[in-house]
Amino acid sequence: MDPDFWLARWEAGQIGFHRDEINPLLVRHWDALGTPRGGTVFVPLCGKSRDMAWLAARGHRVVGVELSPLAVRDFFAEHGLEPRVERGRVHVRHEAEGITLLLGDYFDLEPDDLGPVAAVYDRAALIALPQAMRPRYAAHMARLAPGVPILLITLEYPEDEMEGPPFSVSPDEVAALYGSQWEMTPLAAMPVLDENPHLREKGLSALTEHVLALRPKRAY
Numbered sequence: 001m002d003p004d005f006w007l008a009r010w011e012a013g014q015i016g017f018h019r020d021e022i023n024p025l026l027v028r029h030w031d032a033l034g035t036p037r038g039g040t041v042f043v044p045l046c047g048k049s050r051d052m053a054w055l056a057a058r059g060h061r062v063v064g065v066e067l068s069p070l071a072v073r074d075f076f077a078e079h080g081l082e083p084r085v086e087r088g089r090v091h092v093r094h095e096a097e098g099i100t101l102l103l104g105d106y107f108d109l110e111p112d113d114l115g116p117v118a119a120v121y122d123r124a125a126l127i128a129l130p131q132a133m134r135p136r137y138a139a140h141m142a143r144l145a146p147g148v149p150i151l152l153i154t155l156e157y158p159e160d161e162m163e164g165p166p167f168s169v170s171p172d173e174v175a176a177l178y179g180s181q182w183e184m185t186p187l188a189a190m191p192v193l194d195e196n197p198h199l200r201e202k203g204l205s206a207l208t209e210h211v212l213a214l215r216p217k218r219a220y
Helices: 003-011 024-033 051-057 069-078 131-144 171-178
Strands: 040-043 061-066 084-087 092-096 099-103 119-122 150-156 182-191 208-216
Touching (some): 024 051, 024 119, 024 150, 024 182, 024 208, 171 182
Parallel strands (some): 119 150
Antiparallel strands (some): 092 099, 182 208
């Protein structure tokens, strides 16, 4: 998907994917990963998610990557923070209170841009990408965060009923994408169509939210 698509969505304020509250599934299931306090959590395609502030309040360092300068600006402004800004190798780093947002493309990241990562939190990244891009996304994640656990939240629905984003990504597809290096444990699955009337209006007859823990098969 062209980066300009997402930049235009932010410019137009079409950010229905953003939640103003902390994701309750994160709160309920984060401890399943066993991420140590002080460990760095990588949040891909992070937008201005308030979940990052929650993770930081739990004692984690947080590194997110985001294409939209509006999202980066709004995140720090909404939390009353004035970030330090410096240009990195490719991305522009914005940092304050243990949270670093890298302004730029996920696919341009290198492991050194993130430093050591203890865990990954993906709520809205994988499901933001069309099927053709998802293998590339997962392969790049294996380079950026090898051997670390991932808390992954996906949506699943009848694919012929709606054109994403968000896209339908089933647990079976997740297992196929990540199975060479991670073992998948389903943590929760619940119907959520009633909570998303805007997606019902697009024609969906069913919508399931999955919470998955991906744990590395072996040390790297």
